[in-house]
Amino acid sequence: MRVPFTKMHGLGNDFIVLDGRNATLPPIGSAVVAALSDRHTGIGCDQLIVLETSTRADFAMRIFNADGGEVEACGNASRAVALLHGAEAMVETSGGIIHVEPVGHGARIDMGTPHFEWDQIPLAYAMDTLAMPVGWDGLDQPSAVNVGNPHVIFFTDNCDAVPLENLGPQIEHDALFPERINVNVATVNDRNSIRLRVWERGAGITRACGTGACATAIAAMRRGMVEREVEVTLPGGTLTIEWDEHGHIIMTGPATESFRGTFDWGDYA
Template identity: 55%
Template sequence: MTAGEFHKMHGLGNDFVIIDCRAVAVPMTDRRARAIADRKTGIGCDQMILLEKSDNADVRMRIYNADGSEVESCGNATRCVVALIGHDCTIETAGGLISGILEGNAVSVNMGLPRFEWQDIPLAFAMDTAAMPVAWEDLESPMAVNVGNPHAIFFVPDADLVDIAKLGPVIEADSVFPQKVNVNIASIEEGYIKLHVWERGAGLTRACGTGACATAVAAIRKGLARSPVDVRLPGGTINITWNDGEPIVMKGPAAHVFTGQANWDDFG
């Protein structure tokens, strides 16, 4: 049997099962990832994280959404991994090499450079990513940004009034996004950005670190906000610093909930 330790952690309510596989490998499939993430019959999480050895960083992070799909990047999980490791470190992800710094009870993460070209999002065909010529009901002309994973950002008068649970899955799976997309609904408030996120492969979450990064970048690029800016999600606030041509720096909390033991063969 394959048994081992896991850590349950969260960043502003965006929660993870983190398995350190650097000493003992844990074979992973989409079926097993879904079973572990299941909140009724598994351990339960938005994303499941595997830590592996890396040749060019302190650790390699692999990220599985609750639906079992493996994705490139997760900002809240990155902060949790830095907190779990317990010191400043570099992390290899499928979305690129990133670095984290412990700052008291918070973690700052250098998320790298945002990308704006249509093929880097990616989109199905060439179009203006600053104001995509597409719409879903009243949501129209989103900005598309890749921050290690793809995001579409809609700015509306009040993000609380949009039925993201209805429109999120429709936009996520639209054919214009060949690798699907994270859907961000934002409104500019006095001194901060209000944000709700429908995460690709995970659904509606209390917080999304890459969503906060992408939305802050979009707002700054459009002249709607200035760096640094606070992004308030249902789970709490993330601070984003970004200037054109520079990497995104995300700062926010990371919490360790408990450590447990599991027999991974029980999950398929």
């Protein structure tokens, strides 16, 4: 069975998109996801995105990290899907329903409202999520935010100097985070801009993470470090994050279609 795909990226965070809205796809298993995601023997991507029909929204989006695990949300993929769909839409994800709207060479995404309670992150036990009394090898007092998926955010004088390739997997798999965690290290440049690096749960260090940018901006806003609209610059580029008067997170940024092709499902199953 040959299956068509679209390869896309948002600021270098790249995706294989399979459209199952008008065609039946075989069952998506973790082994197939991992095989397709492999950059040496597969198509290669950070996440596999599967579009499906929905009874609650215009369509549904499922998100699988490169290790095969399914996750709740992906901001960069949401912009890519908005560009691919080509029109304003409500999209069902396992993290909630989001509103997407193509804008120029990218999209504007209403990511919904953030969650801060310890059991909404979730954490293994109760604590203040604004400045958590925990630390790992020089990174301490993080914030935690759930923006459809869980994030922990560390503010540091120089996020580029943090050995994220070592600390990222250690923090991701810490027992404090029963569903694992996305790890963000950020430096606030001024009231309107933040630099950010992200270790993404199940994917590792990525050039960009839309939900990480949202979570980091919200954490900085809660701490009074930045204004209610801020530019977040990641290695792959810059996103604009706003926390609007209704409490919703609005993310605006680019997305790009790289190429299209087909593959034989049996080669990866």
